[in-house]
Amino acid sequence: MILPCKNQWLLFGGIGLLSIFGFITLQKSRNIAKKEKIQQEKFSQDLLQSQEEERTRIARELHDSVGQQLTLIKKRAQNIADDPIAKMTNNALEEVRSISRDLYPALLKQLGLKDSIEQLINEYDEQTNLFFSMDIDEIDVYFTENTSLNFYRLVQECLTNIVKHASAKFVTITIKKEHKNIVTLIADNGKGFDVNDKRKKNTLGLKTIFERIKIMNGKLSIDSTLNIGTSFIFSIPIKK
């Protein structure tokens, strides 16, 4: 079909307008989807935060109320020299402490971040067949109370992942201050995984790691080779 030139220009203009309109609609839809994704991300981060608050609150309640009462019972049992009660009270206190410890790393406040992480790694070392080695800089001054807890959880989540899934024998943890970043390397010699496997990437553990790093504006790179091992390297920017 051959049209006169004027009609062709009309057609051309019409299609041009349509394209522009299509572009704008699509662009809007993309922006909405992106915005919704960001909101959803914010929600996940708020959820993680509120979960930490709940944990801290329960740990404090346990310590302040139940722990306090148990300490009084223990004293009274010692006073009246009743061994069975003293022993049972000790057991209960141990339980309360162990539950609290899982909920909030109480040592974080007492010992600080570096020592708490070392303590955490030592616990894993004792409780599992894995062999851990570590080299951790003095990093405490670079973190607030909130980011300390987040960073601690991040390391904990990585280690739990390794213990659960990696079938590794050795784990190396180094945490270093490099220029304006805290750079962490957590490497194991386990079975590795396909880092491009989306199902793997979307497990709760890995997503939580990603999200915690995002909360601190950090960057993560994962390097994994099947039957050789996996390295997590994350870099968290600091102000000082």
Added chain:
Amino acid sequence: MILPCKNQWLLFGGIGLLSIFGFITLQKSRNIAKKEKIQQEKFSQDLLQSQEEERTRIARELHDSVGQQLTLIKKRAQNIADDPIAKMTNNALEEVRSISRDLYPALLKQLGLKDSIEQLINEYDEQTNLFFSMDIDEIDVYFTENTSLNFYRLVQECLTNIVKHASAKFVTITIKKEHKNIVTLIADNGKGFDVNDKRKKNTLGLKTIFERIKIMNGKLSIDSTLNIGTSFIFSIPIKK
């Protein structure tokens, strides 16, 4: 500028191709953003789920270990007739029970969903200045253990939101089976809010409500008028 007709066709074709290419790129980018949003949503839901599991686990640990020890101490204290220890042990037990109750509505298993929700509402009625009225169908058979807990939390989250933010005097809760849905209305006569205000919509409480409804494939509509009140209506599809 007037081009010969053949050149116009070339130009037209070129722009057409470019438009198609642009469309596809944009469409892809939109689809990626949408997919990422869905993954992020899945992550939030997994987080909510894992938080419930953690709560249940802690409640069980508290009950099984600390609670058990305390019961033994209480018995021993009664045997040796030591009032102070019996009293302190009672206090500690009360504390443990109260913490557990917050973590996992133990009654859910014993009483079932309907009675647990009624119990929850009665507790709010006692603890606040609000006046609650309720009309709840026999809904227990329509929910599994998991969805029961989720539904319970949903109602709880709505009520907490009202108590915290609505400045209301009356709250009405009706939960009805209608055809293949469980339809819930939670209405207050409080100060209301602008349902189109995105900041309000993105608070942790409201987002959690949305997410819990999504987990159950339900639908939510919110109707709010300033100084008149707010109604939440959610409809959860059931199989029976």
